[in-house]
Amino acid sequence: MDATQGERVEVIGERTETSSTWVNPDGTLTTGQAQAPIWVRTGDGDGTTSSDWVEVDLTLEVQPEGTVAPKAHPAHLELAGGGTPADGELLSMSGEAGESVGLAWTQQLPTPRLEGPRAVYPEVQPGVDLVVEATRSGYEQYYVLTERPEPGRVPDLSLTVIGEGVTATETDDGGVAFTGDTGEVVGSSGAPQVWDAGVDGERLHPITEPWTEEDDQPLTALAPLPDWGAEEAAEERPSEPTTAGDAQTLVDLGTPGEPPALPSGSETEVTDAPGQVDSPASADAGGSTTLVLTDAAVVTSPHSVEVALTPDTAFLADAETQYPVVVDPEYRWEWGFDTWVQTGFSSDQSGSTELRLGTYDGGATVARSFMNFDLSGIRNKTILQASLNLYEWHAWSCQARNWEVWDTAPATTAARINAQPGWFNRQSTSGQTKGGNGCDDGWVAADLTKLVQTWSSTGYTTVGVGVKAENERDSYGWKKFNSAEAGWGVPTLYVNWNTPPGPSDGLAVSNTVNKDGRWTSSVTPRLSGTVHDADGSTNALFELWRVGGQVIWSQWVNNVRDGQVAFVDVPPGVLADGGSYSFLLHTHDGLQWNTATSAWADFRVDTAAPGAPPITSTDYPSDGTWHKSEYSAGMFTATLKTSDPSLVGFEWGLDQAPGRRSPLQPATSPRSR
Numbered sequence: 001m002d003a004t005q006g007e008r009v010e011v012i013g014e015r016t017e018t019s020s021t022w023v024n025p026d027g028t029l030t031t032g033q034a035q036a037p038i039w040v041r042t043g044d045g046d047g048t049t050s051s052d053w054v055e056v057d058l059t060l061e062v063q064p065e066g067t068v069a070p071k072a073h074p075a076h077l078e079l080a081g082g083g084t085p086a087d088g089e090l091l092s093m094s095g096e097a098g099e100s101v102g103l104a105w106t107q108q109l110p111t112p113r114l115e116g117p118r119a120v121y122p123e124v125q126p127g128v129d130l131v132v133e134a135t136r137s138g139y140e141q142y143y144v145l146t147e148r149p150e151p152g153r154v155p156d157l158s159l160t161v162i163g164e165g166v167t168a169t170e171t172d173d174g175g176v177a178f179t180g181d182t183g184e185v186v187g188s189s190g191a192p193q194v195w196d197a198g199v200d201g202e203r204l205h206p207i208t209e210p211w212t213e214e215d216d217q218p219l220t221a222l223a224p225l226p227d228w229g230a231e232e233a234a235e236e237r238p239s240e241p242t243t244a245g246d247a248q249t250l251v252d253l254g255t256p257g258e259p260p261a262l263p264s265g266s267e268t269e270v271t272d273a274p275g276q277v278d279s280p281a282s283a284d285a286g287g288s289t290t291l292v293l294t295d296a297a298v299v300t301s302p303h304s305v306e307v308a309l310t311p312d313t314a315f316l317a318d319a320e321t322q323y324p325v326v327v328d329p330e331y332r333w334e335w336g337f338d339t340w341v342q343t344g345f346s347s348d349q350s351g352s353t354e355l356r357l358g359t360y361d362g363g364a365t366v367a368r369s370f371m372n373f374d375l376s377g378i379r380n381k382t383i384l385q386a387s388l389n390l391y392e393w394h395a396w397s398c399q400a401r402n403w404e405v406w407d408t409a410p411a412t413t414a415a416r417i418n419a420q421p422g423w424f425n426r427q428s429t430s431g432q433t434k435g436g437n438g439c440d441d442g443w444v445a446a447d448l449t450k451l452v453q454t455w456s457s458t459g460y461t462t463v464g465v466g467v468k469a470e471n472e473r474d475s476y477g478w479k480k481f482n483s484a485e486a487g488w489g490v491p492t493l494y495v496n497w498n499t500p501p502g503p504s505d506g507l508a509v510s511n512t513v514n515k516d517g518r519w520t521s522s523v524t525p526r527l528s529g530t531v532h533d534a535d536g537s538t539n540a541l542f543e544l545w546r547v548g549g550q551v552i553w554s555q556w557v558n559n560v561r562d563g564q565v566a567f568v569d570v571p572p573g574v575l576a577d578g579g580s581y582s583f584l585l586h587t588h589d590g591l592q593w594n595t596a597t598s599a600w601a602d603f604r605v606d607t608a609a610p611g612a613p614p615i616t617s618t619d620y621p622s623d624g625t626w627h628k629s630e631y632s633a634g635m636f637t638a639t640l641k642t643s644d645p646s647l648v649g650f651e652w653g654l655d656q657a658p659g660r661r662s663p664l665q666p667a668t669s670p671r672s673r
Helices: 280-284 313-317 449-457
Strands: 019-023 029-034 039-041 053-055 057-062 068-072 089-094 100-104 113-115 118-125 128-135 138-145 159-164 167-170 176-179 185-189 193-195 290-292 297-301 304-307 325-328 330-333 337-342 354-357 367-374 382-395 403-408 423-430 442-447 462-469 479-482 492-498 502-509 512-514 518-520 526-532 537-546 551-561 565-569 580-588 601-605 637-640 649-652 660-663
Touching: 057 113, 057 128, 089 128, 089 138, 159 167, 167 297, 337 354, 354 367, 354 462, 382 449, 382 462, 423 442, 423 449, 449 492, 502 580, 502 601, 526 537, 526 580, 537 565, 551 565
Parallel strands: 518 601
Antiparallel strands: 019 029, 029 492, 039 053, 057 068, 089 100, 100 159, 113 118, 118 128, 128 138, 138 325, 138 330, 159 304, 167 176, 176 185, 185 330, 193 290, 193 325, 297 304, 337 367, 354 479, 367 462, 382 442, 382 479, 382 492, 403 423, 403 462, 502 526, 512 518, 526 565, 537 551, 537 580, 580 601, 649 660
């Protein structure tokens, strides 16, 4: 595809693991920033060609050596095949700096059944299946208790996490953080959770059921590319040069404040029961129970974590518990971040494959979601359009209910309903709704143009947004979306942007010498200057002025590449001998003028050659006789009888044509050398 032919072209060299950037036919650029990896680097290329990249594909397949791995995973996830793992690991992953995390396993394994991104190892012990699901930033490993244990029999569901090049540290909420050599967090694992079949059935892809691909599942991770910049820029040029300003009005971010108040009656306290349960009002409304094993993970060495995953025996024996029961530890590398908080949930949800907002029980239970985005690639740009795009797969109703987007402080694994990131201001409201009974799943969007412009202009790199229902008492506003951990359709921030040209420099005039200013010997000189536009190319406007007067001539030069020299030849009849002039170089990329105009370049025109100066010498006077002996030095003086401000020096030669140059020396009239 060719942007000059009216089609978008991806700039492969601008790809990152989590983004793609396209040049539009109108000369602007559009960046799609995903919440999770969408590309995997391959081979030893430098990332500037399509062969250097492959799309993330979590579909598991058997490898030649018998192991199992996704077709393309950003952390090189690898699972054991059947039998006893030769390396003693159920699975392993590796990061960019060579660090790795794995799960130890020394027992016999059945041959796994592969279902999309899932590997199901049936009956690893009586009544227990082992399931591993690849996610975009790591994996989730599940034990599935397929039947209620017999009284007095508690299954042993322990695991050992082993790391290399990382240091494990327990977190306050029962999770584990893994830090690299420099102390930065490179990966994390939330506190393990336990839920029954009732909760599992609320997932888009229940663990207790075979994994099936949705009929309307998007083919890629990014939301559909908006139709921005599809029309080629108009050919006409703006008449009055100026300097670029912000294309959008900036919003007042203010300081982070308290979260928007929850509806009265919405309970935020968790019970003293093992793990956690929803509020009584949620239970009355059919809400589900999820337990958190806050004491399960114990760091036994800097590179080893023992995880005891056996659920509370009372929960397993409770007649209300619906089987199968799922036990879920997970691990994720630090690529992007999103999470949700909900009334009654006291655990980190950043490993969840979904986001949620609103209420399903008239405000007794309220959920909100948070997303962090990396904007380092679009700092100090002019933002033309921006939108937040979410894939919605569940709604209480197809009736439109507004949901809000706020700018918030970036979220962390500590986010809870009673410990939310700071909320700034509501920035957008959308009524788009998908995924209800009678309306297909699909993408919904909210406009964030002004907010993203503000972030870009102020140089933010990592930013946060929060989404919530406009009316948190209205159950019709209950919604669920894919999170960054979903295999497809991840949260996407699309930004249509432009970089205005920078000021030009290196202005020059041909046929010139410099003496008390720039002089040219031509009335049709060439004017030139170097242009700068980080987006690739721009158009240059030369303006020629009479000093002390006005513009007497101008000329455009189109499509000059960044860092290249633009030039024009002044036509006859514009300049006059003896005149004083100046020129400027403006640039315009089809949307914006340069951020600053070039400096003035002054010059004067002198087309008449100076007359031959009289030459005198007291050592060798011109009297027709011989003077001094052979090879004796002598002094000669060349004199201007009248002052000529355009003179910079003399050229002279002895018994040959003039070729050597001597500058003028200050002197009283007559001037001499």
